Amino acid sequence: MIESLILDLAYILVLGAIVSLLFKWIKQPVVLGYIVAGFLASPNFEPLPSLAHADNIDFWAEIGIVVLLFSLGLEFSFKKLLSCGSSAVVTCLVSIIGMMCAGFCIGHLLGFSNINSIFLGGMISMSSTTIIIKALTDLGMRHKRFASQVFGVLIVEDLFAVLMMVILSSVAVGKVEGGEMLFSIAKLGFFLILWFLVGTYLLPSLLNAVRRYLNDETLLVVSMALCLGMAVCAVECGFSLALGAFVMGSILAGTNFAERIEHVVSPVKNLFGTVFFISVGMMVNPQVIIEYWQPILLISAVVIVGKNLLGITGMLLSGQTLEVAIQCGFTLTQIGEFSFIIATLGMSLGVLDSTIYPIVVAVSVITTFMTPIFIKMSDPVYRTVERHLPKRFRYLVDRYSESASNTSEVRSLWISVLQRYVWRIVLYGVVLVAIALIFRQYVHPVVGVFMPGFWGRLLCSLLTLAAMSPFLLALTFPASKKWERERLVSANARFDVPLVCMSVFRLLICVGFIVYVIGVHFGLGAGVLFGVSGFILWAIYASRNVRHRLNRIESKFLNNLNERELRRTGANNNLVSNMHMAFGTVGYDCPFIGDRLCISNVGSKYGINISSIMRGGRVIPVPGPDERLFPGDVVGIIGTEENIIKVMPLVEAGAEECHDCGNGEDVGFVHTQLTESSPLIGKTLAQANLRGRNHLLVVAIKRGRDFIDLTPSLRFEAGDVVWMVGQPSTADSIA
Numbered sequence: 001m002i003e004s005l006i007l008d009l010a011y012i013l014v015l016g017a018i019v020s021l022l023f024k025w026i027k028q029p030v031v032l033g034y035i036v037a038g039f040l041a042s043p044n045f046e047p048l049p050s051l052a053h054a055d056n057i058d059f060w061a062e063i064g065i066v067v068l069l070f071s072l073g074l075e076f077s078f079k080k081l082l083s084c085g086s087s088a089v090v091t092c093l094v095s096i097i098g099m100m101c102a103g104f105c106i107g108h109l110l111g112f113s114n115i116n117s118i119f120l121g122g123m124i125s126m127s128s129t130t131i132i133i134k135a136l137t138d139l140g141m142r143h144k145r146f147a148s149q150v151f152g153v154l155i156v157e158d159l160f161a162v163l164m165m166v167i168l169s170s171v172a173v174g175k176v177e178g179g180e181m182l183f184s185i186a187k188l189g190f191f192l193i194l195w196f197l198v199g200t201y202l203l204p205s206l207l208n209a210v211r212r213y214l215n216d217e218t219l220l221v222v223s224m225a226l227c228l229g230m231a232v233c234a235v236e237c238g239f240s241l242a243l244g245a246f247v248m249g250s251i252l253a254g255t256n257f258a259e260r261i262e263h264v265v266s267p268v269k270n271l272f273g274t275v276f277f278i279s280v281g282m283m284v285n286p287q288v289i290i291e292y293w294q295p296i297l298l299i300s301a302v303v304i305v306g307k308n309l310l311g312i313t314g315m316l317l318s319g320q321t322l323e324v325a326i327q328c329g330f331t332l333t334q335i336g337e338f339s340f341i342i343a344t345l346g347m348s349l350g351v352l353d354s355t356i357y358p359i360v361v362a363v364s365v366i367t368t369f370m371t372p373i374f375i376k377m378s379d380p381v382y383r384t385v386e387r388h389l390p391k392r393f394r395y396l397v398d399r400y401s402e403s404a405s406n407t408s409e410v411r412s413l414w415i416s417v418l419q420r421y422v423w424r425i426v427l428y429g430v431v432l433v434a435i436a437l438i439f440r441q442y443v444h445p446v447v448g449v450f451m452p453g454f455w456g457r458l459l460c461s462l463l464t465l466a467a468m469s470p471f472l473l474a475l476t477f478p479a480s481k482k483w484e485r486e487r488l489v490s491a492n493a494r495f496d497v498p499l500v501c502m503s504v505f506r507l508l509i510c511v512g513f514i515v516y517v518i519g520v521h522f523g524l525g526a527g528v529l530f531g532v533s534g535f536i537l538w539a540i541y542a543s544r545n546v547r548h549r550l551n552r553i554e555s556k557f558l559n560n561l562n563e564r565e566l567r568r569t570g571a572n573n574n575l576v577s578n579m580h581m582a583f584g585t586v587g588y589d590c591p592f593i594g595d596r597l598c599i600s601n602v603g604s605k606y607g608i609n610i611s612s613i614m615r616g617g618r619v620i621p622v623p624g625p626d627e628r629l630f631p632g633d634v635v636g637i638i639g640t641e642e643n644i645i646k647v648m649p650l651v652e653a654g655a656e657e658c659h660d661c662g663n664g665e666d667v668g669f670v671h672t673q674l675t676e677s678s679p680l681i682g683k684t685l686a687q688a689n690l691r692g693r694n695h696l697l698v699v700a701i702k703r704g705r706d707f708i709d710l711t712p713s714l715r716f717e718a719g720d721v722v723w724m725v726g727q728p729s730t731a732d733s734i735a
Contacts, residue, residue: 038284066231066245102306103302106298303367425509475506
């Protein structure tokens with residue numbers, strides 16, 4: 001068994017290597033080469049020997065789907081989803097709904113069953129992230145305006161693809177009733193938000209705590225452990241392995257380790273992804289393609305024309321210009337990896353006709369080859385349309401686009417407040433539901449065994465409410481800031497009813513949770529009585545200290561959510577005045593490589609200081625003027641946010657190829673108050689030479705209530721608070 005497993009894997013990898021090199025040579029997507037390799041290894045191609053056991057490849061392909069979805073999740077991130085804007089959401093909804101309907105109709109026209117027509121609609125509604133990114137990169141268009149809109153649509157499509165997999169699974173097993181379907185969607189939403197909350201709050205902190213031990217080897221092991229662990233958790237909750245892998249990838253995508261994880265996981269993804277796409281090619285049957293060439297051409301035409309027109313329509317409806325809409329529509333005209341995953345899902349559930357798989361693969365090949373052509377055609381088509389478009393219609397499109405982009409200040413403020421309000425209710429609501437379910441499922445039965453009767457029920461209620469109390473209290477606090485509420489009330493002629501209704505609604509939700517917990521054990525009447533009265537007393541006597549602690553918890557969650565962006569800008573290190581600290585990996589294209597710091601003059605040129613260099617496992621705190629920068633170094637940079645944003649792209653140029661372990665965590669902002677016995681008392685800054693002797697960089701000195709100017713002749717005095725960049729242990733030695 002083991003010998004045949006290795007033999008089959010070796011055979012398909014040899015074919016994959018040969019064909020992928022050929023496709024690289026002819027400058028075609030390697031994914032198509034893998035599909036061709038799968039066809040060559042299948043029983044459908046007689047000149048070459050076929051696999052001994054095709055089931056072996058199914059095993060490897062399942063692993064491939066898990067790793068592939070994990071990698072897609074790393075490129076997804078919930079942070080990106082929140083920043084996509086309405087254009088991506090509207091376009092995605094229009095495209096998916098339209099293509100689902102078109103696929104269902106085409107399926108019936110071709111004589112497919114209802115379930116096969118539904119799966120066909122799902123398969124042709126998903127554009128290929130891999131193919132689009134490669135095409136835009138090859139054409140040098142990744143930085144154009146329409147490309148960011150396309151990437152936003154692809155991000156939203158990824159989330160809808162995950163949702164679609166759950167819905168199609170429910171449909172395939174016969175759960176097509178409205179109630180069952182809504183329950184499946186609600187269950188998915190509940191677990192997605194719960195995993196997102198727990199993962200975002202815990203994982204970045206845990207990874208940062210052990211970051212000095214995370215070289216490439218250990219980071220790969222940790223990443224795959226998290227991936228497979230979440231996949232197993234998803235199965236236990238009634239979902240698929242692929243969903244769990246995707247969710248874990250999306251959680252890790254917001255951390256500082258995302259780029260390094262992508263790097264170390266990339267070989268694993270490439271290996272098992274290759275096996276998956278080869279398994280797709282093994283399903284290709286030339287006889288089926290010859291027999292169904294008309295449906296293949298018909299479906300290809302529907303994909304190209306349908307996704308093009310629907311993409312343009314969605315972009316126009318969301319307020320984009322006609323040029324951007326046409327460019328986006330012409331870019332989204334193909335199907336790819338998610339189509340194969342949905343087809344594999346249908347095959348594994350035994351509901352998809354075996355002839356549909358090779359049809360979809362053929363459609364994918366045709367649309368993939370056409371993608372670069374259509375992207376190049378978008379500009380000429382736009383110019384042609386603009387010349388022949390009626391002036392009145394063009395005027396209406398331009399006015400609609402301008403009105404959609406120009407949002408008043410008050411309206412923008414309302415949107416911001418409502419978004420935070422809804423998110424707070426959803427996030428805290430999910431946590432409260434999870435606590436209630438956990439206590440009812442696991443804690444209450446145990447308490448009932450040791451303490452039956454009234455006192456046991458009372459203890460269960462108190463324990464549940466104690467666990468829920470921080471989140472109930474946080475839910476009562478307004479999601480908006482004081483100045484925002486004052487601005488909204490002033491702008492609406494002192495009309496504060498919406499804000500009052502929002503507050504009342506939050507309080508009712510909290511009371512509802514309390515009533516439920518007490519009502520489970522003592523009845524609805526007791527729940528209402530004690531819930532309302534208890535919550536009123538609780539809200540009145542809630543201390544400011546509790547609010548402060550809850551704000552710290554929420555701030556930590558938001559910092560973890562935005563950790564990756566905050567690392568780039570240094571905006572999370574606000575310690576002295578407007579100074580920030582950020583860390584970056586020196587890339588191969590950095591212009592300062594090999595130069596001594598004093599010669600590169602990077603500090604004075606960009607208004608920053610190099611506070612530390614971590615090379616391998618060695619930290620160089622506050623490097624001297626003769627130190628040099630090399631690719632893979634992790635440098636700590638101190639400066640204003642504007643200067644850090646300006647210099648960081650230069651430092652990290654080509655950093656995607658540098659992933660040596662390093663973080664600079666031992667070096668940071670520190671401060672100490674000088675005592676009478678400090679060796680610095682009476683010395684000037686120049687005489688102390690803290691940079692040369694102690695590897696400490698003095699940033700600021702606070703004397704009394706004021707910060708004083710730093711000059712070489714400034715003398716240290718007892719009581720001075722000295723702010724420095726360096727290692728805490730070294731800073732303590734000069735106090």
